[in-house]
Amino acid sequence: xxxxxxxxxxxxxxxxxxxxxxxxxxxVGAELGLPVAAAVAGRGVAGLAAELxxxxxxRVWAVEHELLDPYTADGFTAALEALIIKLNPSLVLFPHTYxxxxxxxxxxxxxxxxxxxxxxxxxxxGGEPVLVRQMFQGKMNADFRLAGPGPHFVSVQAGAxxxxxxxxxxxxxxxxxxxxxxxxxxxxxxxxxxxxxxxxDLTAAAIIVSVGRGIKEKENLHxxxxxxxxxxxxxxxxxxxxxxxxxxxxxxxxxSGQTVAPKVYLAVxxxxxxxxxxxxxxxxxxxxINKDPEAPIFEVADYGIVGDLFEVVPALIEEARKxxxx
Amino acid sequence: xxxLVAIKQVPSRxxxxxxxxxxxxxxxxxxxxxxxxxDAYALEEAxxxxxxxxxxxxxxxxxxxxxxxxxxxxxxKGADRAxxxxxxxxxxxxxxxxxxxxxxxxxAETPDLILTGLQSDDLGYGQTGVxxxxxxxxxxxTIIMQVEKMEDxxxxxxxxEDGWFQHIEIPLPAVLTIQSGIxxxxxxxxxxxxxAKTKQMRRHTAxxxxxxxxxxxxxxxxxxxxxxxxxxxxxxxxxxxxxxxIEKLKFEVRVL
Numbered sequence: 001x002x003x004x005x006x007x008x009x010x011x012x013x014x015x016x017x018x019x020x021x022x023x024x025x026x027x028v029g030a031e032l033g034l035p036v037a038a039a040v041a042g043r044g045v046a047g048l049a050a051e052l053x054x055x056x057x058x059r060v061w062a063v064e065h066e067l068l069d070p071y072t073a074d075g076f077t078a079a080l081e082a083l084i085i086k087l088n089p090s091l092v093l094f095p096h097t098y099x100x101x102x103x104x105x106x107x108x109x110x111x112x113x114x115x116x117x118x119x120x121x122x123x124x125x126g127g128e129p130v131l132v133r134q135m136f137q138g139k140m141n142a143d144f145r146l147a148g149p150g151p152h153f154v155s156v157q158a159g160a161x162x163x164x165x166x167x168x169x170x171x172x173x174x175x176x177x178x179x180x181x182x183x184x185x186x187x188x189x190x191x192x193x194x195x196x197x198x199x200x201d202l203t204a205a206a207i208i209v210s211v212g213r214g215i216k217e218k219e220n221l222h223x224x225x226x227x228x229x230x231x232x233x234x235x236x237x238x239x240x241x242x243x244x245x246x247x248x249x250x251x252x253x254x255x256s257g258q259t260v261a262p263k264v265y266l267a268v269x270x271x272x273x274x275x276x277x278x279x280x281x282x283x284x285x286x287x288x289i290n291k292d293p294e295a296p297i298f299e300v301a302d303y304g305i306v307g308d309l310f311e312v313v314p315a316l317i318e319e320a321r322k323x324x325x326x
Numbered sequence: 327x328x329x330l331v332a333i334k335q336v337p338s339r340x341x342x343x344x345x346x347x348x349x350x351x352x353x354x355x356x357x358x359x360x361x362x363x364x365d366a367y368a369l370e371e372a373x374x375x376x377x378x379x380x381x382x383x384x385x386x387x388x389x390x391x392x393x394x395x396x397x398x399x400x401x402x403k404g405a406d407r408a409x410x411x412x413x414x415x416x417x418x419x420x421x422x423x424x425x426x427x428x429x430x431x432x433x434a435e436t437p438d439l440i441l442t443g444l445q446s447d448d449l450g451y452g453q454t455g456v457x458x459x460x461x462x463x464x465x466x467x468t469i470i471m472q473v474e475k476m477e478d479x480x481x482x483x484x485x486x487e488d489g490w491f492q493h494i495e496i497p498l499p500a501v502l503t504i505q506s507g508i509x510x511x512x513x514x515x516x517x518x519x520x521x522a523k524t525k526q527m528r529r530h531t532a533x534x535x536x537x538x539x540x541x542x543x544x545x546x547x548x549x550x551x552x553x554x555x556x557x558x559x560x561x562x563x564x565x566x567x568x569x570x571x572i573e574k575l576k577f578e579v580r581v582l
Contacts, residue, residue, distance in 0.1 A: 073456075073466065098487050101444075102468045105421075105453030106460040114422040114543045117451050131543075134551065136448055139343050140352065143546040152542065186465035190493040192486055207581055231575075231582070243507025249489065256469075256485055256505075263581050274450070285579045287571065288557075294342060296551070303574055304557045305567045315568035323572045323582050 001150075002058065003029040004089040005038040006080065008097055009048055010071075017095035017156075019163035024122070024156050025093045026056060026167055031124050034090065037061060039176075041079055043069035049173045056169030061087075067180040073103040074185045079178040081110050086176070090150030091129070098255075100155050108153035115153045116144055118274070120160045137273040138296035158255070158278040200234070200250045207233035207264045210253055210280070211241055214269015214290065214309055218246045223313045224268055230320035236260070238276045254279035269309045272297030289313070327381035327475065329372040330435055331405065332428055332442035332454065333365040335389050335396040339447070345548050351417060352548065361396045364443025368504040370511050371473060372441050373404045379475055382406045384435060388427050390414045394527070401522035402514035408527045409435075411535065419532075420541035421449070425457035430535040432462060437499060439480070444469050444503040452503075459501035466501040467494050471508050 005025035008015035022038060029036035038055070040048050041063035049062035063083055067075050076099075084092060084107075094100040096118045108115040120141075121132035131144045131154060146152040202208060209228040215221060228235040235251060242252040253260055254276040265283035270276060272288070272295055280286070281300050288301035289309050298304050305312055337343065338358045346353040361369070372383045385400040387393050388411040397408045411427050413419075419427070432440060440462070445452035459466035471491065472483035479497045485505055486492055514522075532539075560570040576582040 073468075098469060098485070101452050102456065105451075105456040106466075109422060109425070109457045109460040112422070112542070114420040114457075114541070115451070115453055116543045117453060130546070133450075135450055135548070136337070136343055136352070137450070138551070140345070140548050141551040142548045145544045145546055146542060147544050148542050186497055187467065188495040190495070192490045192492045194489055195491065239507070252489075255487065257489065259488070264575060264579055286555075287575075292340075292342075298557050299551055299553050300555055301557045302555060303571060304559045305571060306559060307564055307567060311564035312567055315564045316571065319568045319572040320582070323576055 001034055002087065002089045003032070003034040003036045003091045003093065004084070004087060005036065005093045007038055007040045007052065008095055008099055009040055009042055009045065012044065012048065014048065015095060015097055016163070017097055017158050019166050020159070020161045021093055021095040021156050022055065023163060023165040024161040027161070027165070028091070028093070028122050028129065032129065037087065037089070039063055039080070039083060041068050041076060053171050053173050054168060055171065056167035057171035060171050060173045062173060062175045063178065064175050065178055065180050067182060067185060070189045071099060072185045072187050072189060073106060074187065075180060076103045077107045077110065078180055078184055080107055082178040083176050084111070084151055088151065090152065092151055092153050094153070094155040096155035096157050104153060104155055111151055113151065113153055115155060116146065117155045118157045119154050120157045134274055137271070138277065138299070139294065157274070159281055195249065202234055202236055202251065202253065202258045202260045205234035205260070205262050207231050207266070208236050208253070208260060208262045209233045209266045209268060210236040210238065210270060211268050212238040212270030213240050215241070218244070220310070221246060223310070226317050227268070227313050227320070230317045230324070231266070232324070233266070238270045267297050267301070268313060270297055271295045272300065327375060327379050327439060328384070328435070328437045329375060329381060330384050330386050330432055330437040330440045331365070331369045331372045331400070332386045332440065332458065333369060333396065333400055334362040334387065334443070334446050335359045335393040336362045336446060336448040339363070345550065349547055349549070350545065359392060359396065361399065362443055362446050362448075364445060364504060364506045366443075366511055367506050367508050368441040368443050369400055369403065369405065370509045371504055373512070374509060375439070375473065375475065381438070384409065384437070386428060386431055387411065388413060388416060388424055390416065397527060398522050399514060401525045401527070402518040403512060404518060407525050410527055410529050411532065412529050413532045417545065418539035418541070420543045421451045421453050422457055423537060423539050423541060425454050425461055426537045427532055427535055428454070428458050429461035430537060431530055432458070439499060440464070440501040441504055442501070444505050455501055455503035462501070464499055464501050465496045466503070467496055468503045469505050470502045471505050473502065
């Protein structure tokens with residue numbers, strides 16, 4: 001019986017959510033009385049494994065194979081399947097990254113299990129873990145139990161645990177070399193790329209005015225543009241606005257866009273789907289303007305205005321101009 | 327190219343949700359339903375691929391009887407026929423169980439390509455497509471923003487995090503999970519709606535497909551999320567609300 005945390009790295013650098021997942025693993029392991037091990041998979045991961053060895057862990061597994069670089073779902077599934085068969089952990093934790101979403105459901109299915117994905121909290125009830133997940137785009141929460149024997153597979157949401165809670169210690173490192181063959185890997189990945197140089201760095205902005213579906217039409221965007229100018233803010237958007245081509249992708253905040261933490265984040269007509277919240281919930285002050293009082297954005301808002309943005313925003317522009325002039 | 331599109335019916339986007347009496351799901355009686363948004367993009371991508379390369383588009387949907395409305399809409403938009411795995415209590419299955427249902431139904435079709443949305447707007451597991459690929463023994467690619475057919479393979483553009491992308495080539499048959507915004511959705515035409523009435527919709531039950539619910543991740547309880555922050559709601563008319571907010575930003579947050 002043990003708990004295994006699968007860390008994510010790319011080109012020798014940790015994914016930032018790896019440490020959050022490790023923190024979650026250490027906390028849950030302590031509560032369930034399970035020893036905690038961590039694994040990192042790739043090619044040339046000895047350095048990363050050595051870094052992990054300075055954490056409070058039972059063991060560190062360096063899953064090493066040249067066919068694990070570049071990442072493929074086939075390669076990672078086969079490698080981790082072999083490691084899990086060897087270790088037989090009762091719980092396997094992943095960060096809920098795009099890469100994990102690509103292979104962890106497949107890996108879990110190999111063990112006849114369903115991945116409990118994007119978990120935001122753990123509780124122990126009667127010695128059993130209860131997992132909290134968001135549903136309906138964050139409008140509801142739900143408790144889940146894990147049924148049947150392990151291994152069970154869980155991925156945790158960005159920002160749900162804090163990386164600085166990781167406990168230090170010392171752990172032995174062991175290298176695990178899975179039996180992989182080039183013929184197992186069906187996908188041929190090419191080099192990652194960016195569409196264009198990013199001209200807008202939202203992360204540097206002190207104030208961000210961000211617009212969502214509530215703006216209804218492209219023709220209405222001038223309202224939030226004026227508000228951003230009046231407040232001396234950068235303009236950002238939720239995904240649907242960029243999908244529609246109303247604003248360039250580089251202004252998108254959320255899991256597929258930029259992650260921002262300004263002094264003030266003013267969400268205009270944004271309901272607050274999980275994918276958006278993970279990109280902005282680190283903001284110091286969140287203001288939400290939305291006509292729906294039940295919109296999930298209000299769960300993270302310090303100040304809320306329940307109302308029609310087409311009335312509120314023009315009034316705000318006027319008040320902001322007055323305030324900045326005076 | 328024969329393309330199977332797995333679609334799901336979910337509560338309409340603007341629904342006001344309430345927890346049901348049993349506390350284990352939402353109250354559905356007064357809700358309207360629609361196609362899961364990423365699945366709508368998957369369907370559109372299938373229709374566009376068919377227009378370019380010929381072939382057939384088959385809509386595949388697991389859901390209760392009410393889901394037939396969403397299936398009809400897919401047929402009206404241009405899917406050639408549909409398979410409805412009619413199951414009133416789909417909640418008894420976990421994602422693996424649902425993927426098993428879809429895989430059984432898909433096996434009889436031997437499609438060249440299976441498309442589905444990257445996640446559902448209700449449960450939000452984001453894994454049905456990947457598990458379906460595993461069960462069907464097919465390669466997959468996730469969060470796809472572009473599909474290009476080559477000889478015996480496809481080249482897809484996969485979205486990575488933080489504004490990065492990657493092209494991937496995979497052999498056919500394969501499974502792709504489609505990201506919202508990959509294309510521009512079409513509306514059903516009057517002609518399409520008329521034609522849909524005569525298109526074939528085959529029905530299966532879970533029992534016929536030989537899949538029993540055996541969830542390993544079990545939903546216990548549904549509830550409104552607790553507020554993590556104490557939100558100060560600014561009251562009054564728009565002008566008063568605006569004035570109050572600017573005052574807060576100026577004197578409490580001190581950014582103006």
